[in-house]
Amino acid sequence: MNTLWEFLSMSDANVRFVTIGSVLLAASSAVVGCFTVLRKRALVGDAVAHAVLPGVCLAFILTGEKNPLILLLGSFLTGWLSLIIIDFISANSRIKEDTAIGLVLSVFFGIGILFLTSIQHSGNENQSGLDKFLFGSAAALVGQDLITFGAVALLLLICVTLLYKEFKLLSFDPAYARTIGLPVRGLELLLTTLTVLAVVVGIQSVGVVLMSAMLITPAAAARFWTDRLGAMVIIAASMSAFCGATGAFVSFTAPAMPTGPWIVMLLSMLALLSFMFAPKKGILARYLLQRRIRKQMARENILKTLFHLGEDTGEYSHSYSKKQIKQRRRQPLFQMKSSMQELRRKNLIRKGPEGWSLTEAGKKEAQRVVRLHRLWELYLTEYLQVASDHVHEDAETIEHVLTPELEQRLEELLNHPTADPHQSSIPQQP
Known part of the structure; x- marks a missing residue:
């Protein structure tokens, strides 16, 4: 209890930086990740996460310092470049998008490792901590980092809030969005840019290896709890914010425990619980x-x-x-x-x-089931031209799920029949 109170009081400035930074990074990534998941672009987030490493290394090689704004710019450029290459390969070759993503991911990450190894052997004293971008080090966040990454995280949240309706339409019905005159291509580019930014700001916390989990996991978990996009975004952001704060707490109470992997592990646990126990869509x-x-x-x-x-x-x-x-x-x-x-x-x-x-009530219920069975058999033979000796098995299944509305529609379509294809009487409604 004393440890929790000490954490909540946050007398140490570094604790405040880590906690606020983790919450902002996690929540903003989750919000953008919802649209990435709905647009079926989850693998793109993983590719971008691995593609930012050479950008970080190049920015450091060119400047010789770890200025967060410069590193952010370098990682953003290579992240964007990876998306351009993926689209170019998919559009101008027989290689499909998933294969192009795998190629770009491995090539960019390999180049990043080469640059990182070169930096480690360069003797530059400022290189200390640069390798943390592989697996993240939220505990290393300082005031300047918090200002830079926090500003980008807030920018992501503001953009999504202002363009929520447009992004929603783009995610569910881009053809209709184009029909009513929305600049679909421009919105796609903007949403892609926000995805790259979300990945870029998150690498400081969890690293390039785990960043795709920050982007995709909360959105996938939230999808199990609701069918409404607004609720999905709020649930995903809340899950991520909670895990970000909890990961910082774990690192505070057990300094040997890294913040980023704990955030991802907690998100994975929430996702697993969602997959298992979510109402309506959960496995249970x-x-x-x-x-x-x-x-x-x-x-x-x-x-x-x-x-x-x-x-x-x-x-x-x-x-x-x-x-x-x-x-x-x-x-x-x-x-x-x-x-x-x-x-x-x-x-x-x-x-x-x-x-x-x-009983009399049982007879009425039995008549209803038999009636649905024979109506469906007649529909299959008359409208789908299925042989009468091949319709029984299908009717055995469908009779249990036909609604009264469909029953009425079938009866009207078949002109109120009295017998099925086997000349058995169709019970009338009581």
């Missing part, structure tokens, strides 16, 4: 939904089976044993027992001395 939520649908299908299949048995005898209220039901509809015994107990609880079937039978 999808599993539970699939499980619920499978149970619903099993229950509706039992109702349909009892209805078919009633069609054969003409007595829908007649009782049938589990053996008779299982002979008509094969399914695991434990699943059948569970489904029948649930149907009984909902008063859709009843159990009598001779077996199981449909």
